[in-house]
Amino acid sequence: MTENKTMPGLGRLRRAVPALAVAAVAAAALAACGSSKPSTSSGPSSAAGSSPSSSSGATGASFKVGGAKYTLAVVPKSVGLFYWGTVHAGALAAAKALHVNIIWKGTETETDVAGQVNILQDFVTKHVSGIAFAATDAHGLVSTAQAATKARIPVVNIDSGLSPQMPPLVATDNIAAAAKAADILAQQIGGKGQVALLPFVPSAETSIQRQQGFEQELKKYPNIKLVAVQYDQSDISTALSQMENILTSHPNLKGVFAANEPGVIGVVHALLERGLVGKVKVVGFDNAPDEVSALTQGQVSALIVQNPFRIGYLGVSEAVNLLQHRKVPHAVDTGSTVVTKANMNQPAIHKLLVPPTAS
């Protein structure tokens, strides 16, 4: 029996997070990315520049709805992961700054494509002003996006796009980001040896792109061999089992790239179990607290960190631009940064590592 449930109590979830979109955060983010042209470069500098200041000290500013003109739906791939909490925070900041309402709703698992289709269809039926969504499946969501466009609802893709890509896309360039992962992993293992890759869901565009970027870049290192590729379905214990089995069959494994948060945590626990921490280098993706603490403790060598706050913020603001018939670029790269234990305490990078979150 697969999961096929929509989210109960999400309304409550949204109401339970009032102290988020404080003016300071919004202003900082707006100054960083809203006013100037979207950055297309990637790297620490642009990412750090866009990072808003910490949200601590926020007053319990209630979420004012009265004056807002538009209600936009923002649909993540799932509501479970830390990453999406930051996207949510960015979206809320933009909503506050631009005086619009947002509805945040998603499925429980990133694999529930049908569930996401249903959620989006409901928003089309309700005729929200605009939709920003992260596609759980590059192909499976195309017709739903078309239906929204047909109903004259502006659509923006955030984080994960469609194939073909029709709406504007606000996302990390995952191919470039994964190439960075390959480079840093190669550097960590000294340019030779066996490595493994744990993408997450074979039909998700981000997973495909990270796999593609990693594998392509790896070709530059003739002495590195990719010996195992397993999809962990974004499930920690699946990733744990898979990593154990990979370690069994490849005792000389030198490194592994886990392409999202559950994969990283699963891999780390497998290494802890086998006493291989430090011997097998781990490069992860994203910056969930677990991942950051693993980086601090030297269990993870490097994290490729996106700027999810910026994705959320720009997703909403681009949708508003579309609503107001302004021209928007077809693709916005929100950038990615390689974070290691060496650079993690630099202020700009630290802000990226510990961003505000909506939950």
Added chain:
Amino acid sequence: MTDPQTMTEGAPAQITLEQPEPYRRAWLRRLLQQLGPFLFVLALGVALTLASPYFLTSTNISAIFVQMSVIAIITVGQVMVIITAGIDLSVSAVVALSGVMSTMVVVNDHWGIVPGMILGVLVGGGVGLINGLLVTRVHLPPFIATLGTLSAIGGVALLVTNGQPIAAPTQFDALGDGHVGPIPAPIVVMAIVAAAGWFILARTTLGRSAYAIGSNAETARLSGIPVTRVLVSVYALQGLLAGLGGVIVASRVVTGDPSAGANYNLDAIAAAVIGGASLFGGEGTVIGGLIGALLMELISNGGDLLNISNFWQDFILGVMIIAAVTYDQVRRRALARR
């Protein structure tokens, strides 16, 4: 005909003479029922040994049993539920909620590791109790009742965590990564649960009543079997076991993940069915369920070792479920024709 008293007051001595013979035969019959999956396990084991030098190593064998422990524990409960002609679809959500609750009280309320884990197991038992009451008191079909709790409890797990995984302190791995002597703790827990499950089904009035209810609920009721109490107990037991499974999952990854456990529903039902439990009730054994769980674990372990795509693993699992259910149907039809 013999003297009437002998019917009600036990056997006269001469009747006991030739007892052992049919006893052994029944045991053999049950063994034969499990033989198909068991041979498959053996064949797969041999094939994997030949295909990968790493398969038949102590590390890997240990890893296989650790990895199957959660599915196996949940399968023991699922076998019991299926024997009563029921089904429990809520285990996925129970795994998530019990993992979340046990880590949450440890992290937020500074409970000890052990009390936190016990709480997680009890939370599972509570959900099982609700399932049992929905089935017996509200008279919902088990499929609907547990589908409802699947969604509701899954929602609760997300609500209490706001959807975020809870990172537990490192010591929380005691159950998942700990050892009893040289044996990993999850394997020990699995063995205890399996032995207890076998004992309950084969040797207690609860187990016997479960089989009777699954075979013919009305007969059981008219024969004085406390149907409600038995069903509630069985669902509660399954809840406790799913809760235990959830705690082990959380302990292994030292994280209470509100979206954990999605695959356990299908896997546990599949393991039970592959092991000879009939979805129509009245039939099923713990041994069979364990063989089913082992078979599924071998497929996924072998897939990882040989770097076979996950898609093939799913495909093979599906084919096995269909084969097992087909076999069950054919056997039943043959039975009905006699």
Added chain:
Amino acid sequence: MSTGPSTGTPAVEMLGIQRHFPGVQALKGVDLRIARGEIHALLGENGAGKSTLMKILAGAERKDEGRILLGGEEVRISGPTDALDRGISTVYQETSLAPHLSVAENLFIGRLPAKRLGLVQWRRLYREAGAVLDRLQIKLPLRARVSELSIAQQQMTEIAKALSHDVKVLVLDEPTSALTETEVSELFRVLRDLRGHGVATVYISHTIEEILRLCDRVSILRDGELAGERAVSETSADELVRLMVGRPLLEMFPKQTVSLGDELLRVERLTVPGKAAEVSFSVRAGEVLGFAGLLGAGRTALMQTLIGAIPADGGTVLRRGEPVRIRNPQDAIRHSIGYLSDDRRRSGIAGLLGVGANLTLASLPQFSRLSVLNPIQERRSAEAVVRALRIVTPSIDQQVALLSGGNQQKTVLGRWLTAGVEVLVLDEPTRGIDVGAKVEIYRLINRFLAEGKAVILLSSHLPEVLGMSDRILVMRRGAIVAEFDRGEVTQEDVMFAATGQVPVTAHERGGMPT
């Protein structure tokens, strides 16, 4: 349908048929010859091999040895469809009708008149179905769902369905077990009519009176062998019973009168919502209290209420003069009252469980300590009961579903003997089982009484109630309308009371028992 005289080559010849099942040689070389235009009875105890023999003819079971000739030609029947194509139709005891489809749809199921696209031609369906029923002179509501029909109507539908094929040989497996007298007469009329058309009918029955009334010849099977073949006109009930059982039967109803003891059970003003109102009766040690009445008179509901399986709406139950509360069957068993249900399959056996587990089902506390079963004690008791009741089974682990009807019923009865109840309610205890098993069950009742226990006997079979009861209560529409003592009553008296047609001559009853 073939026509012509009933002489010449037999319609069916089965020669030297053998069939072996694990542990049992079910058929040991049986010969059976059935002429055209003949109603041929197949008589035998349960487990004698009748059903297996007929399943082989119907292609539902294979034979190990032997030949089958149809109209003089040897044939190989490859399966049920092949048998139908060759003109062999079988009506089994349990109907195989689709309950939510109409009568007409059921008649033509699998071959509904349809256009190319699979659309059913409804008008043509009803026309053709009507024609079939007219030809057979059976009246049935064509458009009614089968689930809305009475059992008898369902049976007729089943027979009509069998006959809607081009039938040369019709096999009926105990067609009258659920029918009333009028319905039986109607069935016999149809069968005689078919005989006139040259159809060879095999009529499996346990009821010797029926065979004598209806059939031309009779073949008797015993233990997988042909025990004899007789022309019905040249035999007698005594001879048939002897051939079938292989041992003389002194009498059909071997009732022994026991001197009555204390009052074991008294029921006062027991009311079942919608089924029975303020019913009172009592039964004494050593007594059989018979309950007669038509189907739906409320007897079964009353007894299920007595044992707590249906909630009561008022009333008192006294055991040995003490009022007791019975809220569920566990309570009933605790107060030593057992109930053998009227529907063996639906609420009597647990078919997937072994004979042993079925026998101890009502007395698990007796076989366990702290809920842990004692398998040795269980096994001893079960094997003793199997021997005492002569339940034919390869072992006590055999699934009950695999036993014959009579042995299943003995197993259920054995369950209550194992439980050692003092008051036993038997609801249609001999329905659908053969004469030999019936007599064994009557003897068990006698032994039960000799132990100073009491029996309440519910039966739709009047000779049985009259033959076995010390006292007979007649129920109609949820109330007791008459009471008779043994020996002072005829079947007609009971029938009149049950149908409410004629004032009852024996002492008419009010609310209270004697």
